[in-house]
Amino acid sequence: MKDAGIFRKEYSSMEDKIVKILNEMSEYLSITQMKKLQEVILKTFSENTASKVEIPNEDFLKMFLDAKKIEGCSDRTLLYYKVTVEHLLSQIKTSVRKITTEEIRAYLADYQKNSKCSNVTIDNIRRNISSFFSWLEEEDYILKSPMRRIHKIRTKTVVKSVITDEGIEKLRDNCMEIRDLAIIDLLYSTGIRVGELVNLNIDDIDLEGRECVVYGKGDKERRVYFDAKSKVHLMRYIAERKDANPALFVTLDAPHDRLKISGVEIRLRQLGRRLELERIHPHKFRRTMATRAIDKGMPIEQVQKILGHSQIDTTMQYAMVNQANVKSSHQKYMS
Numbered sequence: 001m002k003d004a005g006i007f008r009k010e011y012s013s014m015e016d017k018i019v020k021i022l023n024e025m026s027e028y029l030s031i032t033q034m035k036k037l038q039e040v041i042l043k044t045f046s047e048n049t050a051s052k053v054e055i056p057n058e059d060f061l062k063m064f065l066d067a068k069k070i071e072g073c074s075d076r077t078l079l080y081y082k083v084t085v086e087h088l089l090s091q092i093k094t095s096v097r098k099i100t101t102e103e104i105r106a107y108l109a110d111y112q113k114n115s116k117c118s119n120v121t122i123d124n125i126r127r128n129i130s131s132f133f134s135w136l137e138e139e140d141y142i143l144k145s146p147m148r149r150i151h152k153i154r155t156k157t158v159v160k161s162v163i164t165d166e167g168i169e170k171l172r173d174n175c176m177e178i179r180d181l182a183i184i185d186l187l188y189s190t191g192i193r194v195g196e197l198v199n200l201n202i203d204d205i206d207l208e209g210r211e212c213v214v215y216g217k218g219d220k221e222r223r224v225y226f227d228a229k230s231k232v233h234l235m236r237y238i239a240e241r242k243d244a245n246p247a248l249f250v251t252l253d254a255p256h257d258r259l260k261i262s263g264v265e266i267r268l269r270q271l272g273r274r275l276e277l278e279r280i281h282p283h284k285f286r287r288t289m290a291t292r293a294i295d296k297g298m299p300i301e302q303v304q305k306i307l308g309h310s311q312i313d314t315t316m317q318y319a320m321v322n323q324a325n326v327k328s329s330h331q332k333y334m335s
Helices: 002-025 031-052 057-071 075-091 101-115 119-138 165-173 178-190 194-198 228-240 261-274 282-295 300-307 312-318 323-334
Strands: 211-215 221-225
Touching: 002 031, 057 075, 057 119, 075 101, 075 119, 101 119, 165 178, 178 194, 178 221, 178 228, 178 261, 178 282, 194 261, 194 282, 221 300, 261 282, 282 300, 300 312
Parallel strands: none
Antiparallel strands: 211 221
């Protein structure tokens, strides 16, 4: 990485010189003239610097992924970044330092047209690409991210459904295994992510205090709490276990390995279909818990802490307004 260090030093020096020129010329030129001067200077300096040190796009991507890994991104997130940026670079065969806003706009438009993906998907791709170029800008590999003028893509606001009280009881009543009953109760009362659920160990569970420690995104530790039903079913499940695996949830058949995310998803999906319940999956329990908590008056900041969200806006997306409560409030305040 010797070349990268030399490049960064030269680039920093170049940026200082550009700022000095622009500052000295600001009192003599109009805003339009200043913008044009900045464009010409940036283009000229970028071309000169590029001819001295040329770092392959693959190296830039590797450095970006290394930085994100240090920040605590999960392997799943890192893979998503990698696949997204690699596909972009396979279509725009230019050095990342020369890629323009227009080229990325055209790429996103073509991608959506050819793959027929939704606005939500294309906006997720936009965010990943934006993260990559923002990192390049922060690290002084480029002066300005070409993504700055590509704004969030509008998506339809869809009110996602939650599991009704009747649905929860149906799921509980039709569980054939105590393990599955414990999983349903724990997901429903804590709102933890399925990835957090499968990573739990028996030692992480405080049955007496009805709480457990989970490790969320970026290995952030937080404490969550479960209800009396979860405690009863967890105690029974743990007591009936014959294996020595430290994992809280294991497969039903020998050698009783730690249960995987896909195992939980498949089990819940099959149970939901058998009961003719609409799309039952682990994340739906999380959304249901958040909606229920806010519906019962829990402050949004506390729900945010329980769910492990760094931004309260994320928590607000989980909170679906109960239409029955809207009607009740209207009758109370407007009648």
